[in-house]
Structures are given as C-alpha cells and as structure tokens.
Amino acid sequence: MKRNIVFFLLISGLSFSQQKNVKINDLPPASESHYFPLISYSGKPLLENKINTFLQVSELEYVPNSGGNPFKRASTATNSYSNYVDYYSWEKMESPENILSITMEGEASGAYPENFFIAKNFDLRTGNYINVEDLFRPDAAKTIKNLIQKEIKKQIADFLVVLKAEKNQSDEVLAQIGLYENCYTDYGLDGMEYYFAKDKMKFIAPRCANHAMRALDELDSHVIEFSYKFLEKYWSPYAKNLVSGSSQVDHTSFRNKLYKGTIGGKYPVTVLVKRLYDEQGGGASFNASYWYDKNKKLIEWNGKMKGNHISITESEFYSEEARQWMVTGFVEADIKGNRITGTWQDNKTKKYLNLELEEL
Structure with a gap:
C-alpha cells in the first residue's frame, strides 16, 4: 500500500510540474485582430516546438521561424480557404495534468463574416494533438x-x-x-x-x-x-x-501527427498529417502539409490509406488559370509503427527518391 502511495505521489508531482512549466503568451506581432497562443514549455523544447508547429501550420498556414509575419495569409485571405481570419482571444483551460486545452475565438470573413470558436488539446507527455477518436x-x-x-x-x-x-x-x-x-x-x-x-x-x-x-x-x-x-x-x-495523470503513453492513430525525415536521403523534411476521413470498404482519405526544412514552404498532400499503405498526390500551388491544384509529385509508402517508408516521385522528371519519415 505504501509503495502505491509513493508511486501516486511521484506521478502527481511529475504531472503537476508539467502544468506548472507550461506558459502561454501572444504570438508576435500581436494586435487587436491577432491574439494567437504561443506556447512555452520549460525543459521540454521538442514538445514546445511540436505544439507551436501544429498550431501555426494548421491554423495560420505558417511554418514557425520561416520569416515574415505569421499572420500574413490569415490577414490577406491568401490561405487555402480564401478567408480573412482574425483571432480575437485565447484561453488556457483548467484541465487534467497531462493535458493542455486551449480555446480560441475569432472571426472568418469570406462571402460574409462568421464568428468561430475552436478548441485545441495536446498531450503534455508527448506534445501530440489529442484526437477524439x-x-x-x-x-x-x-x-x-x-x-x-x-x-x-x-x-x-x-x-x-x-x-x-x-x-x-x-x-x-x-x-x-x-x-x-x-x-x-x-x-x-x-x-x-x-x-x-x-x-x-x-x-x-x-x-x-x-x-x-x-x-x-x-x-x-x-x-x-x-x-x-x-x-x-x-x-x-x-x-x-x-x-x-499516468506517465504510461499508449499508441494513438495516424491523424494529426508530425513526422520528420528525408527525401532522397539528403533533403530534410517535416510533415504534418491533418484530418483523416474514414471511407466505406475500410479505407480512408487524409490531408497533410509538408515542407523542406531549408526553405519552409508549405506543400500540400492529399492521400488515400488502405491498411498500412498510403498513396499520396502532391500539389504545390493552385493555378487560377487552370482552376486546379498543380500536381508536382506522388508518394507510395507503408506505415510501420512510428515510421513511414516508401518512395517520392517527381511528376515532371518521373524520377524516384526514397522517402523515410519518423514520428516526432
């Protein structure tokens, strides 16, 4: 009984320190239209980077530390959904010790303005987004x-x-x-x-x-x-x-995860898998964004998953003239544990390069 109490206190102390070490400030340059959370996680730089990368890429379509104003695409409607997006406030919720829950409110303007409320939840043990599934x-x-x-x-x-x-x-x-x-x-x-x-x-x-x-x-x-x-x-x-509040981390799904690796064995890349849509017949479709770590320019992936195999079509930009996304490459790969391995093919030259990714 005494050992159980000691173990509980150790876990509780670990969890408490996790919450205590998480601070949130406004992502600069903050303004009345752009109050966006920037996470600081003392002693956990990798997890801090994972959470901030997820938030900024998924919401602002901005790769951290890529230069320029992180709110540019949101404030000029040059994002993928052509909406002006303002973030008016954020709040860190009082949540269990292993969890960081942040809510945000703002307004998106396309054909008409629309207020929004979104919530983002992260596992403080891993920095991963918490999927409801x-x-x-x-x-x-x-x-x-x-x-x-x-x-x-x-x-x-x-x-x-x-x-x-x-x-x-x-x-x-x-x-x-x-x-x-x-x-x-x-x-x-x-x-x-x-x-x-x-x-x-x-x-x-x-x-x-x-x-x-x-x-x-x-x-x-x-x-x-x-x-x-x-x-x-x-x-x-x-x-x-x-x-x-346990320190034991169980396996979670493929969706909403960050991967890091290389294309061709020498070009470092980072991938953010986004939402996954289940389909009839046991398959699924998904969206992802990736960027070469050197230039930090977002490239879109649209994929299909069947079992552990994924097939991806890569689109680097949308052509207004052709009114379609311009295909630049293809990926065929397999997921095994926390790794993804396969090939990336250049659509123009038809050349194949090895793709190797590992979950961050």
Whole structure:
C-alpha cells in the first residue's frame, strides 16, 4: 500500500510540474485582430516546438521561424480557404495534468463574416494533438455520439415547448419553430469542438442556423458535458492513462501527427498529417502539409490509406488559370509503427527518391 502511495505521489508531482512549466503568451506581432497562443514549455523544447508547429501550420498556414509575419495569409485571405481570419482571444483551460486545452475565438470573413470558436488539446507527455477518436473504445464511440445527439435533441425539444406555448405567435417565432424542427443533429465526434475541463469533458456542437438565419437562433451552439467519472466506462486505455495523470503513453492513430525525415536521403523534411476521413470498404482519405526544412514552404498532400499503405498526390500551388491544384509529385509508402517508408516521385522528371519519415 505504501509503495502505491509513493508511486501516486511521484506521478502527481511529475504531472503537476508539467502544468506548472507550461506558459502561454501572444504570438508576435500581436494586435487587436491577432491574439494567437504561443506556447512555452520549460525543459521540454521538442514538445514546445511540436505544439507551436501544429498550431501555426494548421491554423495560420505558417511554418514557425520561416520569416515574415505569421499572420500574413490569415490577414490577406491568401490561405487555402480564401478567408480573412482574425483571432480575437485565447484561453488556457483548467484541465487534467497531462493535458493542455486551449480555446480560441475569432472571426472568418469570406462571402460574409462568421464568428468561430475552436478548441485545441495536446498531450503534455508527448506534445501530440489529442484526437477524439483515440479517447473511446471502438464499441463505445457510437454510444458517446448517440448520448450527445440525445442531449442536443432534448435542448431543442425543451425550447420548442416554450416557443409553441406562446400565444399569437409572430412570424419570427414561427420561423424559429421551423428552424428548430428541421435542425441537423447527426454530428460525428470529429464534427464537434471539444476540450478538457478540470473534472469534465465538454463537447460543442454547431448551432442549428446557417449564417442567414443566425439572428433567430437563440440556442446558438450546443454545449454537452460529461464528467470523467461518467466517461470512465467508455475510455480507451490511452484515455484512462491520459486523464488519470499516468506517465504510461499508449499508441494513438495516424491523424494529426508530425513526422520528420528525408527525401532522397539528403533533403530534410517535416510533415504534418491533418484530418483523416474514414471511407466505406475500410479505407480512408487524409490531408497533410509538408515542407523542406531549408526553405519552409508549405506543400500540400492529399492521400488515400488502405491498411498500412498510403498513396499520396502532391500539389504545390493552385493555378487560377487552370482552376486546379498543380500536381508536382506522388508518394507510395507503408506505415510501420512510428515510421513511414516508401518512395517520392517527381511528376515532371518521373524520377524516384526514397522517402523515410519518423514520428516526432
């Protein structure tokens, strides 16, 4: 019993030091339109770099330390989705010791301005992004999704009761009733924002209204929360160790990970795998960005995964004249453990070079 107590205290002390050593400041140059988190993790430079690289590449489409203003693409709508993006605030949430949860709010402007709320969660033991798909046992993920959907429907149903009880319903109230009666609620776990609070996990599902109808949507986004105690019976082994403060790190999926390696054995590259989309037949598609460490220019990958094999089409830029992404290369590779090995082919010369990557 005494040994167990000592072990618990050691783990707790380790976890506490992790949270204590994490500081967040504003990424320079900060302004009223650009307050973006910059992580400092004392004594853990590799993990600090992983988290900052993930945040800046995935959100700003900027490779850290590549020169220039990191907000340039966001502020000039020259990003991949052609939107002006402003980041108004960020907040470090009070979360379990192994977890860094950051929420951000801002506004994206394309055809019209739209406020957004996003949450990013990182494993402080590894610096890896925490994927919601890794948190639940395969047989339990659907249960959690159904519980969330049930709660969203209850929130809507309760509000509909209030609306329908009004006498002499105005056109606005009738429009609200129509909005909520036709609300889409069948979101997958990866279609929602989520973050870790002190003793609970919160999911934020999109609101019922589109931009044009937003003024009618009094419910706005749907917030659903579950205590960690309630979720215990659904956790994967990885999640149990993550939330409990254990130092044991379990294997997690391919999505949202950073890899480092070489092309041709002599050209150092870094790869950020982004979202992975499951497809029928057991396969999946995914997006990734990579850059040569020397010039730090982002190049896009669009890939297919079947088993442990991945096939990738590389596009370096979008041609306005041709109205399509211009293909510059192809990758055929296999994933084995934390390594990816295969070949990269130049689309122009048809020359093959070896590709070797290892998870950071």
